[in-house]
Amino acid sequence: MKINQNYLSLNDSYLFSSIAQKVRDYKAANPNKEVISLGIGDVTRPLAAAVVQAIQEAATEMGQKDTFRGYGEEQGYHFLRQAVAEYYAKKGVTLDADEVFISDGAKSDLANVLDIFAGGQTVLIPNPVYPVYHDTNVMVGNRIVYTDGTEKNGFLPMPDPQITPDIIYLCSPNNPTGAVYSKSQLQEWVNYALKAGAVILFDAAYEVFIRDKDLPSSIYQINGAKECAIEICSLSKTAGFTGTRCGYTVVPKSLVRSGAQLNKLWLRRQTTKFNGVSYIIQKGAAAVFTQEGQAQTRSDITYYANNAAVITKTLNKKGIWSTGGINSPYVWFKCPDGYSSWQFFDKLLNEANVVGTPGAGFGSGGEGFMRFTAFGNAEKTLQAMKNFEKLF
DSSP: OOOOGGGGGSOSSOHHHHHHHHHHHHHHHOTTSOOEEOOSOOOOSOOOHHHHHHHHHHHHHHTSTTTOOOSOOTTOOHHHHHHHHHHHHTTTOOOOGGGEEEESOHHHHHHHGGGGSOSSOEEEEEESOOHHHHHHHHHHTOEEEEEEOOTTTTTOOOOOTTOOOSEEEEESSOTTTOOOOOHHHHHHHHHHHHHHTOEEEEEOTTGGGOOOTTSOSSGGGSTTGGGTEEEEEESHHHHSTTTTOOEEEEOOTTOEETTEEHHHHHHHHHHHHOOOOOHHHHHHHHHHTSHHHHHHHHHHHHHHHHHHHHHHHHHHHTTOOEEESSSSSEEEEEOGGGOOHHHHHHHIIIIIOEEOEEGGGGOGGGTTEEEEESOSOHHHHHHHHHHHHHTO
16 A cells, blocks of 8 residues: 655644644643734634524524425535625626535635646745645645745735746735735736646635725636636635635636636536535525625624734834735734744744744745734734734
């Protein structure tokens, strides 16, 4: 029996597992100190009332003989796929319901989508980067090349004409940096992908945080994107589904490679390897896209945006360079006084009782930077930034 040797090339511990262990050790040694986390991007606001009501009604249906449901469509119930398509229509993007596939979250599909591509692909990934992009490609043996985000380019790297990739990962608003691509910048990426015959895997998990109407919230708002891009999104941050699990992936029927329609390949993959998201959760997800659900979830987005403003204001006050926070729930900042990422992580934890995410955990391009998230409680976020100020 042979194992997948690619797994041996991975780091022993996932970034957030390492952080969690450090925090546990600190709490054990300092049981009387309150630690405030601005680290992992988990939401704190509860599900919207419209969502809870829909879930409860669906659960009741499942407990009655006449309305009980068994296996559903692997690609998602039509009512939810149609709701997503209508949501895109409000962005000026036309989609058919059968171009939308319901999933249990963006993280899964960002990895699973590699199933429809041959192994040994050249994959272009931004650096710094969400670890899942890197690790899942290592697992399947793809060749990874990087495009570097830096303070100079605002952590918005652009295409490198010296590289001809097969697959391109983009995330906007970006995790971890919070930076957001403009339409003209994304148009460059689309043109680049079309010329190379590459496929863009566009992570739109944070699209709902974009408040600037001039910034694109979908890759399909860019000319030619339907011929080169798969968009992957989630209700985790949009509507607090981190513990409920529901997302969606859009694969346009006009996206064709090697004579094959990728929409059909993804459908084949899902119907073979995935049994779909539960009816109860999909009913709750559909409620997100109702008028009532949109108003309620937008209220939560505003709550988190206010937290981001508190973080950004503090950094500006202290003269610390940062990006993100305005159209993103993430604030990415330069470690002061020449600290490395993990050195400043330790300083924050030990002297301010605040947890951030070390930029180095997102790749070499993140060394010397930190990420704060705006997903915490408002009062605790304010207290965390007061503790932060005392460091200086």
